[in-house]
Amino acid sequence: MQLPDSIVPCRKSRIERVGLMGGTFDPVHYGHLVTAEVARARFSLDLVVFVPAGTPPHKRGAKISSGRDRYMMTVLATVTNPCFEVSRVELDRPGPSYTIDTVKHFKKQLGDETEIFFITGADAAVEIFTWKDAKDLLKECGFIVATRPGCSTGELERHLKEARLYSTHSISIVEVPALAISSTDIRRRVGQGEPIRYLLPQNVEEYIHKTGLYR
Numbered sequence: 001m002q003l004p005d006s007i008v009p010c011r012k013s014r015i016e017r018v019g020l021m022g023g024t025f026d027p028v029h030y031g032h033l034v035t036a037e038v039a040r041a042r043f044s045l046d047l048v049v050f051v052p053a054g055t056p057p058h059k060r061g062a063k064i065s066s067g068r069d070r071y072m073m074t075v076l077a078t079v080t081n082p083c084f085e086v087s088r089v090e091l092d093r094p095g096p097s098y099t100i101d102t103v104k105h106f107k108k109q110l111g112d113e114t115e116i117f118f119i120t121g122a123d124a125a126v127e128i129f130t131w132k133d134a135k136d137l138l139k140e141c142g143f144i145v146a147t148r149p150g151c152s153t154g155e156l157e158r159h160l161k162e163a164r165l166y167s168t169h170s171i172s173i174v175e176v177p178a179l180a181i182s183s184t185d186i187r188r189r190v191g192q193g194e195p196i197r198y199l200l201p202q203n204v205e206e207y208i209h210k211t212g213l214y215r
Contacts, residue, residue, distance in 0.1 A: 015110060019048040019144065021119040022090070022099060024056055026065050026183050027208060028077045029200035033084075034178035035146045039119050040083055042174055043144060047083060048119070049106070050074050053097040054090040057132070065213055067091040076203040098132040103140045115142065115169075121179070122147040126159045135166045142169035148179040190214035 019039050025032065028050070036048045052070045056062075064070070071091055078084035089105055090097040099118060106116060118141050125145040128134050145160065147153060153173065160171050181199050189196050191214050196205055208214065 015046045015114050017043065017045045017115045017117070018106070018110065019043070019045045019117045019119050020051055020102065020106060020141075021048055022051045022053060022097075022102065024059065024064055024183070025050065025052045025070050025074045027070070027186055027200060027204055027213070028074045029181050029183060029186060029204075030198075031176070031178045031181035033077060033081075033201075035119065035121075035174075035176045036084060037081075038174055038176050039117070039144045039146070043117060043172070045083075045117065047085060050078060050084065050086045051090055051102055052086070052088075054093055055096050057096040057098065058127075058130075069207075069211060069213060073204045073207055076207055077201045079203075100131070100133045100137045100140065103137065107140065116140070117142040117144050117169075119144045119146065121145070122151065122153075122156050122173075125163075126156055128159065128163055138163055138167040138169070138171075143167070143171045145171065145173045146176045146179060147173060149175045149177055187214045 019036065021032070021036050023032065036050070039045060040048050052067065052074055054067060056064070071086065071088060074086045078086055090102055093101070103116060103118060110116070120143065122145055125143070131137060145156065147156065156173070160173070164171055186196050186199055190208060196208070
């Protein structure tokens with residue numbers, strides 16, 4: 001299929017395999033970036049699209065930074081990688097941000113010829129049946145589940161075994177060393193005046209300090 005003008009792959013004139021990486025990205029950090037790159041290389045993805053959540057249904061009532069700040073940080077973090085892009089689809093869509101709506105959006109945009117993989121963490125994957133229309137979602141795309149080395153995969157495998165009963169696509173696990181980094185810890189560090197250098201790209205660190213986020 002011919003690509004929409006707004007999407008340019010890093011290596012090809014056509015996208016055959018694309019990864020969608022959702023999250024609040026508050027802030028985006030090296031754990032997110034390494035996960036995306038590991039998934040891209042391991043599964044021969046032509047493009048990874050970061051999708052900052054608009055209104056995360058699992059974080060209702062929680063204080064999160066504005067969509068503008070989270071979008072800008074994600075753009076700054078990914079700008080040097082031609083295989084990464086950032087989408088505003090959830091930020092611009094009113095109401096809660098549901099993964100199935102986002103996957104269907106990209107399937108409509110890219111066409112049936114493009115294979116879509118949703119990249120998520122192990123903690124989210126074990127709760128997949130709490131997601132909106134989870135059984136339908138498992139028929140819409142493949143899943144790449146990231147976990148940190150040494151993490152027990154027993155419970156994860158049990159949940160994925162059940163998920164595979166409904167899935168018509170692949171569901172795979174990848175180990176990502178940088179997943180020890182967390183947005184929660186970065187926010188805490190900023191709030192307490194502790195250093196965050198080397199946990200996230202320098203331009204994102206500068207944006208946080210310039211805007212006064214997390215203080």
